[in-house]
Amino acid sequence: MPETGCVVVGGGPAGMVLGLLLARAGVPVTVLEKHGDFLRDFRGDTVHASTLTLLDELGLGETFDKLPHRMVDRVTAELDAGKVAIRLDHLPGPHKHIAFVPQWDFLEMLASAAETEPTFTLIRDAEVIGLVTERGRVVGVRYRDRRPDGGGQEHELRAELTVACDGRGSTVRSAARLHPREFGVPMDVWWFRLPRKEGDPVGALGRFSTGHVAIMLDRGDYWQCAYLIRKGSDARLRAAGIQALRDEFAQLEPWTADRLDTIETWDDVKLLNVSLNRVKNWARDGLLLIGDAAHAMSPVGGVGINLAVADAVAAARLLAEPLRAGRVRLDDLRKVQRRRWLPTVLIQTGQRLAHRFVLGRALSVALADQPRPSRLPLPFRLLERFPVLGTVPGYLVAIGPLPEHAPDWARR
Numbered sequence: 001m002p003e004t005g006c007v008v009v010g011g012g013p014a015g016m017v018l019g020l021l022l023a024r025a026g027v028p029v030t031v032l033e034k035h036g037d038f039l040r041d042f043r044g045d046t047v048h049a050s051t052l053t054l055l056d057e058l059g060l061g062e063t064f065d066k067l068p069h070r071m072v073d074r075v076t077a078e079l080d081a082g083k084v085a086i087r088l089d090h091l092p093g094p095h096k097h098i099a100f101v102p103q104w105d106f107l108e109m110l111a112s113a114a115e116t117e118p119t120f121t122l123i124r125d126a127e128v129i130g131l132v133t134e135r136g137r138v139v140g141v142r143y144r145d146r147r148p149d150g151g152g153q154e155h156e157l158r159a160e161l162t163v164a165c166d167g168r169g170s171t172v173r174s175a176a177r178l179h180p181r182e183f184g185v186p187m188d189v190w191w192f193r194l195p196r197k198e199g200d201p202v203g204a205l206g207r208f209s210t211g212h213v214a215i216m217l218d219r220g221d222y223w224q225c226a227y228l229i230r231k232g233s234d235a236r237l238r239a240a241g242i243q244a245l246r247d248e249f250a251q252l253e254p255w256t257a258d259r260l261d262t263i264e265t266w267d268d269v270k271l272l273n274v275s276l277n278r279v280k281n282w283a284r285d286g287l288l289l290i291g292d293a294a295h296a297m298s299p300v301g302g303v304g305i306n307l308a309v310a311d312a313v314a315a316a317r318l319l320a321e322p323l324r325a326g327r328v329r330l331d332d333l334r335k336v337q338r339r340r341w342l343p344t345v346l347i348q349t350g351q352r353l354a355h356r357f358v359l360g361r362a363l364s365v366a367l368a369d370q371p372r373p374s375r376l377p378l379p380f381r382l383l384e385r386f387p388v389l390g391t392v393p394g395y396l397v398a399i400g401p402l403p404e405h406a407p408d409w410a411r412r
Contacts, residue, residue, distance in 0.1 A: 004030040004121070005323050007141055007159040009128045009172050011038065013103070014291035014308035015165035016110035020058070021316035023117035024410040027323045030157060031114075032126040032143055034166075038104035045103040046217075048306040049088070049095040050403040054313065056094070057405060059412030063109055069101035070220050075394075077206040088398050090391040098398050100219055128166065129154070131175045131287070138162050138176070138286035161328045163315065164289045165308075168275055168296035176287055180277035180296070183352055186360035187213075188234060189272040189299060190227045190245070195259050196220065212252045213362050223256075225249075226272075226299065230363050234271050242266055274298055276351060278344065283333035290315055290336070295344045298351040300359070301397045307347060313404035314339045320407070343401040350396070 006022055008015045011033030019031040047055075047069075055064050073096055075086040089096045114120045125146040132140040140158035164172035173180075196218065205216040213228040227249060229237060237244070242265060250257040263269065278295040282288060291308030298304075315336045322328045 003140075003158045004028045005119075005159060005326075006030070006161045006163060006319075007032065007157050008163045008165055009141060010034070010164070010166035010291075010293075011107065011111070011122065011124075012165060012167065012291070012308070013107070013110075013305050014312040015163075016107055016114065017054075017309050018163060018165065018290070018312040018316055019120060019122070020110055020114040020117070021313065021406070021410050022320060022323065023114050023120035025316065025320035025324065025407075026119055027320060028119045028121075030121040030123060030159070032128055032141070032157070033122065033124045034127045034146070036125045036146070038107040045101055045106070046302040046305060047099040047101055047106065048303070048400070049091055049093065049098060049398040050400060051306055051309050052095040052099060053093055054309065054404070054406055057411050058113070060109065060113055063113070064099075064101075064106075067101050067105045067109060068220070069099045070218055071097045071099055072203045072218065073097040075204040075206065075397075076201070077208065079208045080210065086393050086397070087391055088394045091395060091398055093399075095398075100217055100224075126155075128171055131162065131172065132156060132158060133286075136285065138284065141172070160286070160326060161319065161323060161333075162287045164287065164293040165291050165312070166293055168277075168292040170289065170293035172287070173279065173289055173293050176284060178279050178281065178284070178289065180279045183276040183278075183348070184355075185231060185274045185276050185298060186355050187228045187231055187363055188274050190229060190234075191270045191272060192225050192227070192263055192268055193219075194223045194225055194256055195262060196222050197259070200255070207252055208358075208362055209252055211363065212248065213359060214249065214252055216253070228359065228363060231274070238266055242269075245269065272299065276348060276355075278348060282337040283330060285330045286328070288315065288319075288333045288336060290340075294337075295348065297348065298355065300351045300354045301347075303347055303397060303400060306400055307344065310343070310400070310402070310404040311336070311340050313406065316410070317404075317407045320409070340402075346401050347396075 005028040008019050008031045011031050015031055019029050022029040055061050073088045077084050111122055126143045127146050128141050128143045130142040131138050141162055142156050145153045164170050166172055203218050207214045215226040217224040246260040250260055275296045276298045279289055282294045290311035318335050322332045
């Protein structure tokens with residue numbers, strides 16, 4: 001029966017970073033990725049300043065620079081009453097920006113680096129369907145071969161440690177009967193693309209108006225657009241027809257009106273069902289949850305990937321030695337949660353406040369009939385008067401509380 005030191009379920013940013021780091025520690029590690037490739041539309045593709053620093057520490061900075069990406073050093077928020085900027089150019093460290101890069105390119109880069117390590121294995125088309133337990137301890141996973149030539153054959157892979165990096169709908173978490181606490185959210189998100197033209201604004205844009213909120217991310221030759229809708233209103237709004245979306249977005253961002261016909265049908269608009277939750281206990285004997293499997297994040301601030309990568313770095317640093325020794329205790333796993341609990345709570349608390357006092361009010365149907373405000377809210381007035389204050393939210397987004405650094409043994 002196949003065995004490994006650590007089986008990582010999910011080949012997203014957290015899973016691939018964890019796999020790479022453990023392999024550089026000499027730990028036999030196998031990453032199981034459900035799909036045959038990383039090509040999925042509208043996956044989070046923000047690489048934050050702290051993650052860029054991590055890539056430098058891992059010797060991957062130059063490789064990353066060769067990927068198609070867009071650097072952004074400020075985020076502009078436009079309200080009906082005026083504009084303010086969140087600045088990143090005063091961040092500490094070498095990276096005073098965030099990067100937008102297609103996530104499939106980022107993940108393939110990590111996979112290629114990991115595959116140079118003799119103890120690393122990536123199995124694609126491997127859909128985990130359950131856990132293997134013995135005397136109450138998780139000792140591996142069962143997975144189904146999803147390749148056409150595999151005939152859907154089931155396999156069992158045993159490991160000293162199983163790590164769930166399989167996202168907010170985690171199969172592993174459900175199999176372990178670990179249930180997250182849900183925090184209410186006021187919105188879902190429609191994702192779609194619009195062509196970018198010469199003379200368009202540069203960088204990341206936020207547009208907040210009474211009853212409407214949109215975020216536009218500069219991807220070089222196109223805009224990735226997030227249009228926020230009231231939670232649970234997707235079906236009702238789609239019934240109004242695609243032209244209704246075009247008209248509302250043109251009213252919100254008039255300069256995009258000449259390209260909105262590129263949204264031809266609702267097939268061009270993807271729904272992100274937003275959730276914000278946190279599991280109380282991230283570990284049980286032989287099993288650890290990190291990233292969205294442990295704490296699903298709202299898209300507010302785009303910090304989910306940064307937090308998941310930091311989880312992975314902390315887990316690798318704290319668990320490499322027990323894994324090399326061949327015995328991981330439950331207390332070893334709890335150390336990871338203790339390390340990452342406070343930054344998770346801080347970020348989620350900030351997102352909950354943004355939901356309640358900014359986005360929830362902006363999307364309120366009751367507010368939509370009220371006149372547009374002529375004065376910026378107090379926090380935005382302070383940012384407008386004292387631009388240096390923009391470095392505070394910039395730091396929280398681009399670096400975050402308690403950034404993690406590569407262990408010495410993983411650096412190149």
